[in-house]
Amino acid sequence: MKQRRLGMRTIGAALRLPLVAALLLGVAGVLTPTPAAAQTPTIVETTFDTSDFPRTLKFSALVNDGDALESAVLFYRVPPEGAITRQPADLGAGDVVRLEAVVPTNTARTYIPPGATIEWWWALTMDGGETTETERREYSYQDPRYDWQVIADDVLELYYYENERAAEALHQVGRDGIAHMSEVLGTELDFPARVYLWSNSDDAIGVERVESNRFEQLIFTGGTRVLADLVHVFSPQPWIVVHELTHIITKQAGEGIADLPAWLDEGVATYSEGDWRARRGLALQRALEEDRVLSVRSIGSNTNTPGDVDLFYGQSADIVEALLDEFGHERFADLFAVFKRGSTVDNALMEVYGFDREGLDAFYRTQRGLEERGETVDRSTRIEDEQIGPAGAESQAAQAEPAPEAAPERATEAEEAPAEPEPVAAAEEVEEPAEEARETQASGRRQAVEAWNERIRLGPSFGPGEGFPWAEVLTGVSGAALLLSLAALFVVLGRGGAAPA
The missing domain is CATH 2.60.40.10 (Immunoglobulins)
Structure with missing residues (x-):
């Protein structure tokens, strides 16, 4: 028994040494500092x-x-x-x-x-x-020059900085306009439209794009759509608010992979104003009376002729009105739905109304009592027969050359005064020489082109230049100077040969 107890003590002592060592190492591990983990910014x-x-x-x-x-x-x-x-x-x-x-x-x-x-x-x-x-x-992101307030609901948010009563009235006008035009186009906004209202154009300086050119300044319409859900208004007028909000609806209803043609987009927005004839009607009436309305093809993009701006907006609205009066709202809404699918202009018109752009032009002229248009040269720059990708900048619009049917800028009152008619024979006499002169000029240009092409085929040629009035005198002087130089050279050489060795 004693020997057994001695064995247990020996084993216990042997176990205590590793345990003590482990404890010491643990304490050392606790006391030894570890590097701190890097903090995330x-x-x-x-x-x-x-x-x-x-x-x-x-x-x-x-x-x-x-x-x-x-x-x-x-x-x-x-x-x-x-x-x-x-x-x-x-x-x-x-x-x-x-x-x-x-x-x-x-x-x-x-x-x-x-x-x-x-x-x-x-x-x-x-x-x-x-x-x-x-x-x-x-x-x-707001214009920091003003303290903006907002009148908002689930349909429209209107931001303003002064004249709360006017803002409240315009908010109601905007709501009514959205409801009316959404019904006309067969669509519904699934987001609130937003309007930023400046009290006048001077207050809005710096808001428009820096690339706005002189033409855009001339046709200043009081507002613009800058995003799919946002419009700027630079004058607190009801018709401007409704016009610009309608652009949000037309985009929602009809823009697919391509923009809507300008006559349709601006025509609907102008039509939505209600009283648009008070601003654009005079230019339209004159054009109808003088048979100088623009062709549908030429107004596929905004006009770049300042004198035709009122006519462009007025006629575009009148085309929309003619379609609505003749075919109704349902088919007009169908037109936007077809555009939304990505159709071209001609295909969309043909699917809904049975005619293309030329047919729409003929329909409109007939509706307004005008004769059929003669053959014209298409000078539009907008490619309507191919599908076009989406526009990059929201507020930018493609611009076309002036339409061939477009009349020149309005004459002054003095120019508009009737002149005595000239005899037809006299006009023919003037026209014939003018035609001959044009043919002569064309013939001369053709000959010049042929001569130039011949020079290219034969390679460069160098001919004598034209005479110079002092050529003979200069030639004589140059010859005399050369002779004197030779004589002086002979004298120098002669002296060198006679020198002593």
Whole structure:
């Protein structure tokens, strides 16, 4: 028994040594400091600087634990149809890392309209290559010169900065216009339309695209649709609000892979005004009386002739009215549905009404008591017979050359005064020499082209130039100078030969 107890003590002592060693190692492990794990950079706050409005918008952010930050990028898009854009950020040195990304908002290549909602987020890349993205957020980009208020419901949001009573009245007008035109076009908006209302055009300076040209200034219509759900209005007039909101509805109802033809898009928007003849009717009436209405093909895109602007809008609305009066609202809504499927203009018209653009032109002229149009040369620049991809810039419109039927700009009152008619024979006498002169000029141009082609075939040729009045005198002087030089040379050589050795 004693020997057994001794054995147990020996075994116990042998076990205690490893246990003590393990405990010591554990304590050492606890007491020994371990390297701290690298902290992930986090965005503390993002601010927005509009001091350079309307050219740029600056995004700034403070970053916690930014020592390991290698680079940062701001991503943003303008819904509903905007693509994602990346803007590299500058990293500021200091106690706290600061990010800055400057987004262009109104340049020749980039345009973010005031009133747009910008969806944005940061992407942070660490030294080791790991990248993390922040949560996506939205920023309402507004004209910072004014304190904007809003009247909003599920149909329409109207933003304004003064004259609340006028804004309330226009909000109701806009709601009524949306309801009426949605019924006409057989569609319904599934989002609230938005209107930004400036009190006058001077207050809106800088809001439009920088590339707006002189023509666009001449035909200033008081507003424009800048996004699928957003319009700008530069004068608090009911007809302008309804007109621009109708463009949102026409896009919803009919724009597919291609834009709507201008006569249809602007025609419906002008028709929606109700009292459009008070503004565009005079130009239309004159054109009808003088049989100088524009062809349907030529107004597939907006006119670029300032003198025809009122006629363009008035006739486009009158074509729409003629279609509605003759065929009804249901077939008119069908026309937009066919366009929505991606049809070309001629195919859409043929499917719904049984005629193409020339047929529509003939129909309209007949409805308004005009004779059939003669053959004309198509000078339109819009390709209507092929499907076209979607437009890139929302507020940009394709422009065509003036229509061959388009009349010149209105004459002054003095020019409009009737003149005594000249005899027909006299006119023929004047016309015949003019025709001969044109034929002579054409013949001369043909001969010049043939001569040039002949020179190309034969290679370069060099002929004598024309005579110069002082050529003989200069030739004589040059010859005398040459003789004197030779004589002087002989004298020098002669003296050199006579010198002593």
